[in-house]
Amino acid sequence: MQQSDLDFAEMFAAREAQRSNMHARHLNEQLVRVLKTIGYDVGFQKGTGQYLYDRDGARYLDLLSGFGVFALGRNHPVLRKALQSVLDADMPNLVQLDVSTLAGILAERLLEQVPYLDKVFFANSGAECVEAAIKFARGATGRNGIVNCDHSYHGLTYGALSLTDDPNFQGGFGQLLPGVTTIPFNDLAALEKALSTREIAAFIVEPIQGKGVNMPTDEFLPAAAALCKRYGTLFVADEIQTGMGRTGRFLAVEHWNVEPDMVLLSKALSGGHVPVGAVLTRKAIFDKIFNRMDRAVVHGSTFAKNDLAMAAGIATLEVLKAEKLVEAAAKRGAELRLALTRMVPGYELLKEVRGKGLMIGVEFGPPKSLRLKASWTMLESANKGLFVQLITVPLFKDHKILTQVAGHGLHTVKLLPPLTITEDDCSWIERSFDQVIADSHKVPGAIWSLGKTLVDNAMRKSA
Numbered sequence: 354m355q356q357s358d359l360d361f362a363e364m365f366a367a368r369e370a371q372r373s374n375m376h377a378r379h380l381n382e383q384l385v386r387v388l389k390t391i392g393y394d395v396g397f398q399k400g401t402g403q404y405l406y407d408r409d410g411a412r413y414l415d416l417l418s419g420f421g422v423f424a425l426g427r428n429h430p431v432l433r434k435a436l437q438s439v440l441d442a443d444m445p446n447l448v449q450l451d452v453s454t455l456a457g458i459l460a461e462r463l464l465e466q467v468p469y470l471d472k473v474f475f476a477n478s479g480a481e482c483v484e485a486a487i488k489f490a491r492g493a494t495g496r497n498g499i500v501n502c503d504h505s506y507h508g509l510t511y512g513a514l515s516l517t518d519d520p521n522f523q524g525g526f527g528q529l530l531p532g533v534t535t536i537p538f539n540d541l542a543a544l545e546k547a548l549s550t551r552e553i554a555a556f557i558v559e560p561i562q563g564k565g566v567n568m569p570t571d572e573f574l575p576a577a578a579a580l581c582k583r584y585g586t587l588f589v590a591d592e593i594q595t596g597m598g599r600t601g602r603f604l605a606v607e608h609w610n611v612e613p614d615m616v617l618l619s620k621a622l623s624g625g626h627v628p629v630g631a632v633l634t635r636k637a638i639f640d641k642i643f644n645r646m647d648r649a650v651v652h653g654s655t656f657a658k659n660d661l662a663m664a665a666g667i668a669t670l671e672v673l674k675a676e677k678l679v680e681a682a683a684k685r686g687a688e689l690r691l692a693l694t695r696m697v698p699g700y701e702l703l704k705e706v707r708g709k710g711l712m713i714g715v716e717f718g719p720p721k722s723l724r725l726k727a728s729w730t731m732l733e734s735a736n737k738g739l740f741v742q743l744i745t746v747p748l749f750k751d752h753k754i755l756t757q758v759a760g761h762g763l764h765t766v767k768l769l770p771p772l773t774i775t776e777d778d779c780s781w782i783e784r785s786f787d788q789v790i791a792d793s794h795k796v797p798g799a800i801w802s803l804g805k806t807l808v809d810n811a812m813r814k815s816a
Contacts, residue, residue: 369396369408391742392750400427403771403778405755413753414781416770420757421563421594424621425672426771432624435668439660446660455663462670463631466603469612472639475657476630479593479619480508483557485632486615487512487530488652490555490587493641497531498553500586502538504760506564507557507591516557519564521761538562539573541580548584555615556581557589560605564760566714566767568707574609587614587638593630594712597621598673598772601683601710608709614638624669629662678772685774686710692783700790701725702740704764713768714759715786717741724796728804735808738762742807743793743800752785 368375373394377385388394396408403426405413418424425432445451460473474489476482491497501507501516508514514523515530523529534553536543547553556577561568581588590613595605597618602608604616615638619630643649656662673679690713693706702725704718717740720726732739741758744766748754759767770778792800 369398372396391746402426402429403774411753413749413755414770414774414778416754416756416768416782418769418771419620419625421599421620421769422623423625424597424599424678424772425624425669426773427625429624429672431672431675432626432665432668435624435664436626436661439664444660447656447658453658453660453663455660455667456658459631459663459666459670462667463618463633466670467616467633470616470633471636472634474632474634474639474652475662476619476632476654477628477657477662478508478630479591479617480510480513481654481657482593482617482619482630482632483507483513483516483591484510485652486555486557486589486617487516489615489632489634489638489642490589493638494554494585494587496552496554496586498534498547498550499530499532500534500536500544500547500553500556502558502562503535504538504562504564504567505535505559506562506760507559508593519761538567539570541573541576544577545580545584548580548586551584553584553586555587555589557591559591559595560609560611561595561600561709561712563594563712563767565763565765566708566712566759568709569609571609574606574611578611578613581614589613589615589617591617593617593619594769597669598679598682599710599712599769600708601679601686603679605709622666622669623662624665624672627659627662627665629666630657631666673772676773682710682772685772685776685779686713688776689713689768689779689782692779693786696787696790700794702729702793703790708768711768711770711772711774714765715768716765717744718764725794728796728801732804732808738764739804739807740764740793741766743804744789746803747789747792747800748785752781752789754782754785 373385397405398408399406403415405415456475463473464470474485476485487499499516501518503518505516505518507516509522512530515533518535534547536547560574578588590606592604606613614635616633622631623629642651690706690708693715697703701720701722702717705716707714719729729740738758741764745756745758748756756766756768759765792798
């Protein structure tokens, strides 16, 4: 095949049947094994909006959206046209000894959404934004300490991993970043104790925690911001998953009228095509980092302001506004949470439904009846959180709904759909959850047979 003959649709079709073998041989073999074990190796062929299509043409509703990347759905025509226009324009991309026009436009438009902040630093990912925030906070304050919350997730690079409170991610990688203090989420007394040392550069927090969809109390974020101001600590809102309209506001902190010193954005800002991240910050912080001409490039990232990424961000903001997707997320999310919450009294395994906008956690818990309790205990003894797989797997196999568990060892299913989902999609979700949860209360039954299979697999792993 010559260069001029490259046809990626043709290449995809020709090699699609080998995808698992290629990944097992050249990439992550364990991921291939996981997908085969739980029956997710269906070979997705196409993605349009909120829907995925497998190798047999079956349609799935995507409630995972690439961990929140596809807020606009997959392959949005406005995004595709925007990116094609950049490729057709022969722009002088990444000159480095120049400044980017498109980066200036995207920064301007982001700051219009967050008018109390003044400057933007672009990165390639959410984790890069967290790394930048750590450096900026330390450089601006002259302090080393960082406070995070338990159950937090901020990324998997070195500094971000140090703030990610999960031994399953942290284990095996040696000593992490020093100076990190972890407090319980929603614990203002613990936060004040840490900040009162006046050694803390930044408090970095997810307004709604992605791992578990844990909600702040109404007092927590406003009071935390006030404590940060009192003790000279920077308040950093990690909105990488919650931002860009996900919770029914452009930023989740808007629900609590909080104005952080830094806001971190990524995921949905990409439009689902080109990785991009943004750190929005106050001028006083920015100017302490880039404070002289010889420090103009003291922090940066080679590909961060590339024209395709900047165009994707600009186009994403345009679509959010034109299609009123922030408002749609608020409306659809409220309707869906209400429908799912109404199921709680009818099912002893269903504990709580929580969230804002289209970031929803459906939590399950131990039953009271003896028959269900015995089955629950069997699963939990084998592997904590295994019960939730009895929900997510049949949702996928029987109802064509792609979901995820909200974190390792948790009993919460997280819904993070594209903001474009329709009323019919919400009915699909409601019917499917109702059926699967009802089936989980039938012992013996098909779902608990699946549970025995999962237990056997868990036992083999630990053997």
